[in-house]
Amino acid sequence: MKSVSVSDSDGHAFTPLVAIELAEDIKEEAASWLMNKIKDKQQRGGADLLVDQLSQEGQSDQKGNPNIFIVGATWLRLLHGAEEVGLVKEFGDGSMRGFTYANKDSFKSFEGDGDGFLSIAECQYIIKHELDTLRAKDETQVPGYTQMKLYPGKSIIRRMQSKGILLQIFPLHVKENLKRLSLSWYGKVKLSHQPLDDIRQYFGESLALYFGFLEYFTFALVPMAFLGIPYYLFDWESYDKYVVFAVFNLVWSTVILEVWKRRSASLAYGWGTLSRKKAFEEPRPGFHGTLGLNPVTGREEPVFPYARRQLRMYLVSVPFVLLCLYLSLHVMMVYFDMEVLGSGAARRGAHGLDRPAALHPQHHLRGGHRENHRLESSHQNHLILKVLVFNFLNCFASLFYIAFVMQDIVLLRQSLATLLITSQILNQIMEAFLPYWLQKRRNKKVHTRNRRTMGDQELPLGEQVRLEADMNTYLGTFDDYLELFLLFGYVSLFSCVYPLAALLVVLNNVTEVYSDALKMCQVFKRPFSEPAADIGVWQLAFETMSVISVVTNCALIGMSPHTKAYFPESETQLILVVVAVEHVLLAFKFFLAFVIPDIPKPIQIKLARLEFQSLEALKKRKMLEAAAGIPSKS
Template structure:
């Protein structure tokens, strides 16, 4: 069996080397290709290498590489990416390698950097490895690399590198699982431990899930207020106003909460790092006017043509299917009501819920099919950066999910004005959709994983005798983590149900709390046991999802004002005092404008950052400016 790369830096000599990530190569990869890749990865940075610690697996003919990094490399990468860390004064400051002794625990790498950070920094260094001289890929002369091209990116594109993934630390994982979901307790989630192990994006998601669930308790308590009211018409007004204020306060307080988290995590003012092209991006190789190197180029006008003539029509077709589904549901609902009136019985009463259940199933199937189509369409558009790809995919899915999930509810509210049907539809969505979601997200992947063949690595007719290698390869055989898109989308839909329509169905918040308590544990379980450990990346907030939640918050003003206006109790009061439809409309518009102004006032009155945090950020920026002034001139321009 081979050995790790020799450590050249004496200050980085370690008694044991922890494997951070694994590269799975093409089966039966040629030995000269593997040796060349190892040499490039472990070559010092000055000659153009990555200075990564590499272990060749069992021998030079195996299709696996174990990767790690020295302490110096990780600290230098921390400085390059602008991560902030606590200094000896316990202030969060942008890390400086030259002044590393000024930072807490900088001499203890496993305390100074979390496992997720170490794995991300390793990934960053590996993916930024560039070729210096034009060369053919050893063992595969048909593949040619040109100066400035990212080596790993093209090896992944050509199928030489099949998988590149971080690996678990079993001891840390077991401790996390025990605290997170195995023990039944009322203790809060171990968000700091989750962040240390899985990184900021996943920690922010679970933190937001817990924050949102906790905020729903206020909605549940509010549902008991009508029992103490003599006038039942007041309950609609109270619920409507509270919904509008609740959505605003919840999102503004979350901004403060996430900003505080990001400050202590050192990602609040993170400078942007160079983002590589997606492995799937393709184009004609031309000389870049910026770098002067050969880089793939795809014209913007071609991408726009694909969006206009392929993407937009395809999305419209699915929107048409969603509208057709609504029409079929409404037709079936009307028909079965008439049938029940002529044939009243217990069985017929149960049949009243059949259209709603079937339509919910149709929605879930259409959502699933559209997600695959939207992903394929976004791939077809050929976006260069992963951020651009994710933004276009998010917009496509948000538009469709909004129509598919809320379109019928809006139609029932504004066109049919049938509050009884609206309650019935909401109850079906909250129960059937959540059951389907839990099955699809957790139980189904678990069953698929259990039914897969034994992942122990069998090769050339014999089982490997190296347990650690077997374990590492087994992790690579697990399903790739699908990301947080569907999880955030589910929360967005929940937020919409609560903020838009819960004034007519107060049980909404209670049902969502029960669902989310389970959701936290099932999401944690699938992350720890079902999927590969994902690479993390620095993150300060939930990004575009914050905007999506705030948009629903503004829509809730219109919906709640209209629901108040059409409620039977309010209609009875208006009839009693001879208030006509025109005046009701004027009162509704006036209330809507007042609530929007109130929302804007609350958003302005609640700062995005606490006062102490704002002061800390200003201090950090001042120290960074002073450090920049003291830098030698040659260091500034290097």
């Protein structure tokens, strides 16, 4: 879709940024009520946006859903929205400050009426924020649906989505910008850094940080890959020499994660998300509670007691996760015993002990909203932590069983190699190439149908929006980070038995960069921009994996025949030495994490200077108020 302009029913011209698809059989009074809420002024509980129903005129197929609406806003509304959501922009003096409309001319890139000051992704994020904050006030039900109850503070969009009368909300692509990004990102195979700033401008900070981490992780694996090749080729059975490789692995895993914190802090500062305050953010649409005032911002929003949330977490969620974990372990142990009892089953390699059929409660955890977290980031972080437990168990339990119960190092090496090779091939086919091929077929049908009626002209707005509506929905970075997390585990946990793992992961990540870029630009709907200052709970997940790798590698080295030969008479002494070495390595690991600052010194200085200037400005204002006899506000 080009940056076209349309007009709403009142004659206001605007650029369509977001599409809303309602159910085909939605009652007219419900659709009209929702559109009026979106268009109504904020003082009356509306979003003050511009809406137009997508016309079916000129559409070659008249069977499409007529209830698709496009949403935009005036430029003034978007600038005020930027202040409401707390966007941070570069100030005239080079510092990063929260945007305020009153000081708009003091910001570096603000010229004239501010055209180009906000990216399209930021404009779409602002509109999504305004739609999400549409909450019921005096309404008790959705018009036309007596059973669809509302109460003060309830998210209107959330309610209509949960009942299936609002099908989806998605941001629209800008074809020219997308084509330009695609060309610089994956259009040519080249050994260079990704255009992270351009990715951030188009898809937002969360996705840009994922691709930044993918790139960083790939480059960080290169030393491990180069070191692993000679160990693999020339020291296959020399376990005593693997001690050096394992120690290097442990130092490497700590250093790269600490350095990544500094890298992500630098990126987030330049993008204006490092200093954003979560206390100022609006609650997520699924958050519910009694309508009250936010004690920090003074805004009216749902309020939910902190103690009740903690009780739900520790009395409901944690016991449920532990129960599912116990059942999963029990099922897998039965499976392993049956495999070993089966004649020769344990020697069939990774095909026999690859990934047993464990219980999968992830869909229950994904849909659980009982904890009722206020912010989307907190909700996602708690969800990721719970789901990660089961994915870790499912992917690594068989390898731990082979290593420490069967104590078969040859089978462990074979299983790890098989997992790395087969999973990478299947992931590339299922995650990127197959969806891309299906989407290309769908696009070809639409373009062919369009050429029959309109010749070689560009797709009209209605056809383009409907084409995007039928594209797959990107469900977030969870699966992408999970894949990297598992690969990091394969490299770090069992490095002393399969040093070639890092090389295989490098090869996978190189193709992953291009396949992920391809599917983001060609397969999925454009996702909404999500402000992010780091990779969130995934940082903790990777750091936890690196700690587990210390224990795993020390145990594997202690089990090797070469190590046991040094303690022929006392197994207890061997265990004590291994535990002592493990503790020394853990202490060294935590020492490295302590001495490497998370935020580079220049950025720390800039943040401290900005805080100092804010305090000085506050003092000056209070002095002026006192001189004018104005009572000071608490």
